[in-house]
Amino acid sequence: MTLNELNAHLISTIHLKSNLNTQFLNNIHSKILRYFYQ
Structure with a gap:
């Protein structure tokens, strides 16, 4: 594995x-909003 391949792997x-x-x-945010606005 070259350095470029390793770098691409880390980024992805x-x-x-x-x-x-x-x-x-x-x-979580949508669950909280639903909880408050039910």
Whole structure:
């Protein structure tokens, strides 16, 4: 594995994790909003 390949792999992994975190937070946020506005 070259340095460029390793770098690309790390970037995509970080990107994936941040996407998952964003979805997770959006999910919680919408649940909280539904709870307050039911």
